[in-house]
Amino acid sequence: MANRDNLLKLAKLIRYYILVSTSQAGSGHPTSALSATDLLTALMFGGTFRFDADNPGHPNNDRLLFSKGHASPLLYSSWLAAGKVTEEEIMTYRKFGSRLEGHPTTVFPYVEAATGSLGQGLAIGVGMAVNAKYIDNLPYRSYILLGDSEMAEGSQWESIQLAAYYKLDNLIGILDVNRLGQRGETMYGHDIAAYEKRISAFGWETIIITDGHDMDEILAAYEKIPQVKDRPVMVIAKTVKGKGVSEVEDKNGWHGKALDKDLLQKALGELGEVDKSVRGSIARPDDLQPADRGPGPAIAEMSYEKGKSVATRNAYGNGLKRIFPQFPDMVVLDAEVSNSTRAEYFKDAHPERFFEMFIAEQNMAGTALGLFARGKLPFVSSFAAFLTRAFDQIRMSQYSYANIKFCGSHAGVSIGQDGPSQMGLEDIAMFRSITGSVVLYPSDAVSTEKLVEAAAKHKGMVYIRTTRSGTPVIYGTDEQFAIGGSKVVRESDGDSVTVAAAGITLHEAVAAHEELKKEGLMIRVIDLYSIKPVDAETLRKAGSVTQHLVVVEDHHPEGGIAEAVRSALGDYDIPIHSLAVTKIPKSGKPEELLDFEEISRKAIIKKIKELL
């Protein structure tokens, strides 16, 4: 355990590197790092934080996350003080190819998850803490460094509610109240009582630090943490932005600015002599192993009768339940609609691995990321429409190379009477836009279950889109479905047009095929269940035979299936036509809406007759 003098030396060392690394980079957020320096030094090297720095993946390591990601110079300087970053490396801060990026990413091994979009850290903490308390049964704690201005983000209050609900006494927020946001004072300024009142109202234990630069007060506050039971803890500290550099201390206009050469020299002079040789030691974690999960029951076979009507959302629920023994790291989250998404099928079978996230989609996505960070395989579901609520969290997950599966149910206008607010019509565009993502949109129960399994096996972000109403089972249970694949479901030598569809519109295309066949007109129908990546080869083959390709989708045209197809085919030989949702939908029967939007069998037939 480091003594007080040593901590002061370390804080000075850390301040030194915050200043020189940002000035060297010519950008960064030194003042936001300086305000939290003493809080973090005391945490890491004062005996509270327990971590095996030689083994960042140790299951008993406490977790440390900078929700205020812009304080990254503090993070890197602290790991320098722990002996894990060299002086040479810290001078590469913000340089192309450096592990030390402007905002923390998981390229640096001491980062749990990429941050930098504010207000996301607590949710990730909820995931890591849920894992410790309810899944791995390990005593590690998750510490989240929070900025005051990011407390305006609603996502934080979602996490505050959920953390209290789940009694996460292993989740500790450290709130750095430095008064100043980017462009001026925060809503509550230096009124730490305002934070105390609001956060404690939600059932959190609050511990106040009136001077966030007084090492004794900080250490005394941290000592109270382990005594708190059954409630999360928020340490609320009054700090000074830019602490230690009197020219910028508590001054507006210094957010996100590095000191220039002259000011840096002045600041270093003020800092005084720095012992560059001092290094801090971190307390050792326990050496426990995660709770043994034991062997699960054997995987049941799936059983669907061809031609029977089964909603793909039902198959999603069935699939989750069925594959769990094969994927014991699975955790299922749902935003208070599990009876609609059918995640409840899993919940009923494996309640210990289901966590109700209530109507708080942002926290849900962040919690999934936290669970992923601790080695779990999260499946996350809500209505497709409402997953848009978590776009920023989903976006950020790509920078943690996350392995999370999202399922959006009630996709498209085919949900009918509930009306447009409930219709996912932008979800494919959203999930396609994520680097390396996979987007799947099965049309029947068998393909859904197979794709749930394929999603579980795939490493990376996967989105599965499901449909509210029942659709006929069209595949046998031994049919294979691969990410990037497709199925030609209707084909003849005389096909004149290819219709590519997925989900609900595949059945419309098949119905159009039957109608046109009666008139002697043959069309090819492709089930494009994998939208990203899309099966360009099969489409090309169809394109070499038929004269037109028509893509039909229950989604807006922008960013949807037709655009995926167009991008994949580049210099395709035949014209590509799109039937998609282009008018503001209304309430009505599913069939009425498919007709209204011109994506129904009727519309497909009409389009084909126009083309030929």
Next chain:
Amino acid sequence: MANRDNLLKLAKLIRYYILVSTSQAGSGHPTSALSATDLLTALMFGGTFRFDADNPGHPNNDRLLFSKGHASPLLYSSWLAAGKVTEEEIMTYRKFGSRLEGHPTTVFPYVEAATGSLGQGLAIGVGMAVNAKYIDNLPYRSYILLGDSEMAEGSQWESIQLAAYYKLDNLIGILDVNRLGQRGETMYGHDIAAYEKRISAFGWETIIITDGHDMDEILAAYEKIPQVKDRPVMVIAKTVKGKGVSEVEDKNGWHGKALDKDLLQKALGELGEVDKSVRGSIARPDDLQPADRGPGPAIAEMSYEKGKSVATRNAYGNGLKRIFPQFPDMVVLDAEVSNSTRAEYFKDAHPERFFEMFIAEQNMAGTALGLFARGKLPFVSSFAAFLTRAFDQIRMSQYSYANIKFCGSHAGVSIGQDGPSQMGLEDIAMFRSITGSVVLYPSDAVSTEKLVEAAAKHKGMVYIRTTRSGTPVIYGTDEQFAIGGSKVVRESDGDSVTVAAAGITLHEAVAAHEELKKEGLMIRVIDLYSIKPVDAETLRKAGSVTQHLVVVEDHHPEGGIAEAVRSALGDYDIPIHSLAVTKIPKSGKPEELLDFEEISRKAIIKKIKELL
């Protein structure tokens, strides 16, 4: 003022129509409507609510919004009780073409804004209340009916913070605590003290109703509302879901389910005799006019020197400031980054029309919608990356036919050192996916200002994408820019390839042109500043001359500019190639990142040489 007996009669009438209209529709949320029936009846017909039902647009009308949009049968039945919906019409509930959609939309004239995605109503209320208190200076109040389960949404707590910050004593939430969410109990169940504690901690006045079905208690509570000064008011009422139908009262499993024929008969029997002739009268509003804005100063000319480096974000700020006299309904909102987005240029010039929204993008988007609902023209800015936070609110705005302008700054990898968390790389995909939206991406200061003006003139959702770093002014100040237009900036008879670009990559394309020209290779360069709608004609014309089209964009390929081009061109003659951001970016210099992602001048030259 209606007497107590009359209110009871009206509540019975309303319950009757809630039940019969949902049963007739075969779907809907009768139980969620019944819990709030007495609260709403007392509000509308008990003298508290003031509204000229013959003139829904009356500037002094109190505003009423169902944040719990699924309680729509209550809304429609209440307006039936006010004489504004017939029995015949209410039986069209949820039918195709009816004004009475499953969740409220503005097709029904007594709806302020479309709702149905939970947790968005308070933010819209903030916008309407800000308008009353700070812009129009009118005494109307905004009443927001809230569900208990939607209080899990962080967006609500953003609004709770902002409403208190702006001392909105004209904003009244009515929280219907009926204990049950969709799939079971909410986080706090019937514990109304839990809500009271949390909401009052944020500085709201809370008024408790222990029995939300006791007309006297409700009326007494409402009488307290006008006495509250300088703080928003939350009326928190304990209610029973399905109140009045003992078979379903307070029972799980009855969310979103209409009663079948038998159960309906039973329920109507329990309801007893209904006086179908009774109608309620609503108190009259004042007859004041919005504050006169007076004539603004004359619009200054813009002044930029060709060749000089000016960031388009700066031009956005300049443009807002300059055009204000021409658009006196303008209101500017920003999420605590106005010094970066340059919305502060407007704020400094017209502080009375600038509202700091802090780091709470969801509330900001909802507030904009509320301001639009009250006739204002909101301009909303943040980093492009962080607007993804408000995707669900943006999505919902399309169903209110909203006229809101969004500006996302710091777009693309070209922001450099701050790293991927701050880079908007999915924003074009997001905004393109909105029905009828316009997406603009200017490359220089002149076009930016002209497009800010075009955006203000256009009725509908517009997104303007701006760049962090300076780019040379390439247009004269008399150049014209139209939504749907483009500019051919480099052109010759011998052009072999067309490069279409926008924003930062336009300058890379121009630089590539200069390089290639030295080698005798001529390329056409098009400034595709209007991405939606895109100028297909100019592209077609270029396609008839050159052999290839290369689209270069600082955005992910999915849903981006190349896909917009491909969709617009359909059966284009020449191959379309895409250069876009396909790798996870890092921190680095802008040029390094443009090179790394292969969207720089170097990459363009390489691509063109490959093609020819």
